[in-house]
Amino acid sequence: MQGCYYTICSLPHLSFSATPPPLSGINFLAFCEIELSSKNMGLISSITLLPPVVVPNTLPSVIKRWYSAERQLRLELARRRAVRLGRQDFISQTAASPFIKKTARQAMALDSPWDADKILDLARWQVLNELTAEDDFGLPYLAVYFLKLQLLERCASFNQQAGQRLRQAIIKQINQLEKTL
Helix, strand or coil: CCCCHHHHHHCCCCCCCCCCCCCCHHHHHHHHCCCCCHHHHHHHHCCCCCCCCCCCCCCCHHHHHHHHHHHHHHHHHHHHHHHHHCCCCCCCCCCCCHHHHHHHHHHHCCCCHHHHHHHHHHHHHHHHHHHHCCCCCCHHHHHHHHHHHHHHHHHHCCCHHHHHHHHHHHHHHHHHHHHHC
16 A cells, blocks of 8 residues: 555654644644545545444455444443343343453443543554554554544543533433333
C-alpha cells in the first residue's frame, strides 16, 4: 500500500489525556486530502467508532479488527447487563477476548457511569494503540489515527450539565412508564 509519509510525519501526537484533541476530525480529513487518492479519502472518511451492521470485506484488516473488538465489547456489556437484569432470554454467548471481558467486568462494577465510560474509552484507546503497530506509514495508520481523534472528540464533548439534564429526562421517562404499567 502507498505510504503516506508526509501526512503522517506532519500529524500532531495524540494522547488519551489530550482533550480537546490537538486537531479536529474535519481538519484531519482536510489535511489527508493533500496526499490521499479520492478512493482512500472515501475509505478514511467512512470510518466511525460505531461498527456498521455489515462490515464490508473491502476494508483494511486493521479496521475490520477495530470493528470486531468494538462489537465484542458492546456485546459483552449487553450480556452483562442482561445477567444483571435477570433476562436469561436475552443472554447470548459472546466470543470476547479476556481483555474485553475484564474491561466489561470492571466497567460494570462501578457505580459511576462517568468512571465506567472512562474505563471503556481507555480500553478502546489500548486496542487502537495495538492496531497502530500494524503499519507506521500507510493507510492503516491514518485510519487508526482518525479513530483516535473521534474518541478524543467524543470524550471532549462530555458536559456535566448536559449529562445531568439527560439523566433527569431518562428518570422522568422511566417514572412515566412505571405509572402506565
